Amino acid sequence: MDKVKINQYVSFSKVIQGFWRAQDWQWTPQQLNRYINELVERGITTMDHADIYGSYTCEGIFGEALKLSPQLRNQIEIVTKCGIVLPSSPDQTISGHRYDHSKAHIQHSVDRSLQQLNVDHLDSLLIHRPSPLMDPHEVTEALKTLVSEGKVKSFGVSNFNKSQYDLLSKCLVCDKLHITINQLEVSPYTLDAIENGNINHMYKDDVKIMSWSPMAGGKLFDLADEKAARIMAIVSPLAQKYNVTSNGIIMAWLDKHPATIMPVLGTHKIERIDQAIEGLKVTLTDQEWFDIYTASLGHDIP
Numbered sequence: 188m189d190k191v192k193i194n195q196y197v198s199f200s201k202v203i204q205g206f207w208r209a210q211d212w213q214w215t216p217q218q219l220n221r222y223i224n225e226l227v228e229r230g231i232t233t234m235d236h237a238d239i240y241g242s243y244t245c246e247g248i249f250g251e252a253l254k255l256s257p258q259l260r261n262q263i264e265i266v267t268k269c270g271i272v273l274p275s276s277p278d279q280t281i282s283g284h285r286y287d288h289s290k291a292h293i294q295h296s297v298d299r300s301l302q303q304l305n306v307d308h309l310d311s312l313l314i315h316r317p318s319p320l321m322d323p324h325e326v327t328e329a330l331k332t333l334v335s336e337g338k339v340k341s342f343g344v345s346n347f348n349k350s351q352y353d354l355l356s357k358c359l360v361c362d363k364l365h366i367t368i369n370q371l372e373v374s375p376y377t378l379d380a381i382e383n384g385n386i387n388h389m390y391k392d393d394v395k396i397m398s399w400s401p402m403a404g405g406k407l408f409d410l411a412d413e414k415a416a417r418i419m420a421i422v423s424p425l426a427q428k429y430n431v432t433s434n435g436i437i438m439a440w441l442d443k444h445p446a447t448i449m450p451v452l453g454t455h456k457i458e459r460i461d462q463a464i465e466g467l468k469v470t471l472t473d474q475e476w477f478d479i480y481t482a483s484l485g486h487d488i489p
């Protein structure tokens with residue numbers, strides 16, 4: 188598995204595992220621990236979280252699994268996110284449903300994530316969603332403190348468009364503080380970040396893309412969905428041609444983009460992880476890439 192350099196302190200695995208759905212898996216800490224070990228054996232060492240996943244439970248579920256083999260911490264990189272407040276917040280002092288990018292909230296959220304995950308630092312902290320009320324100077328202040336305390340090794344954003352990224356990136360200047368990642372929804376099903384120039388804008392600044400829901404959250408496999416059916420009518424024969432699965436072809440499609448796109452997989456089936464990794468050995472032709480692209484668009488290119 189290739190490693191991608193994020194900054195001078197951390198590198199991430201090219202393929203990342205996401206834990207948004209971890210509560211649904213209903214695994215014991217032992218089962219989750221086994222899965223994490225299986226991922227690491229395959230070179231998937233980067234684990235994506237957010238404070239709010241599973242109504243604020245998923246980080247804790249992961250932390251319990253990590254406790255069973257503390258040496259795992261040195262073999263993995265942990266990414267988490269902050270900045271969204273949900274009504275289900277377990278913190279009595281926080282209520283409502285909004286974005287909160289204040290220094291106090293960011294610091295509070297990171298402290299809770301560290302405690303839940305059972306770790307002493309995060310390899311990356313991402314601001315989960317942009318907020319109209321975001322004060323970039325205040326975010327910078329929060330980050331400076333977290334970096335100086337050794338709690339955060341790199342920094343990024345998620346779901347930020349070009350202007351939101353520009354606003355924040357102007358304030359964050361020192362080596363650990365510049366924006367290294369923008370986590371965006373990207374898949375053959377969801378082309379927005381490709382179409383609106385967001386990915387190009389990140390590529391220009393060497394900001395790595397983590398693609399969330401690279402399999403469109405499973406929607407790509409629902410042939411009752413008209414767009415998915417169009418895409419799969421192209422993907423399935425390619426899977427046969429290259430002797431991989433459809434998941435593998437989707438990985439090859441993402442990997443062909445010249446920017447560094449790091450898929451954040453959400454499956455909890457190790458065989459689907461293997462199928463995805465296998466797909467990275469495939470090099471689609473430009474025509475095959477465009478056939479999937481235009482199937483998604485629903486019309487030919489001009």
Ligand SMILES: NC(=O)c1ccc[n+]([C@@H]2O[C@H](COP(=O)([O-])OP(=O)(O)OC[C@H]3O[C@@H](n4cnc5c(N)ncnc54)[C@H](OP(=O)(O)O)[C@@H]3O)[C@@H](O)[C@H]2O)c1
Pocket residue numbers: 204205206207208235236315345346370371398399400401402403404405406408434451452453454455456459
């Ligand atoms: N930054 C953000 O705003 C944001 C938003 C959403 C997600 N994320 C991150 O992205 C990660 C991945 O998101 P995701 O879970 O939506 O990723 P995904 O990999 O696109 O979707 C995973 C889902 O698709 C199913 N699936 C995969 N292959 C399949 C197949 N061949 N046939 C049928 N179903 C299949 C999986 O089921 P099985 O488990 O049964 O395989 C699982 O339910 C999350 O865990 C989170 O870390 C970030």
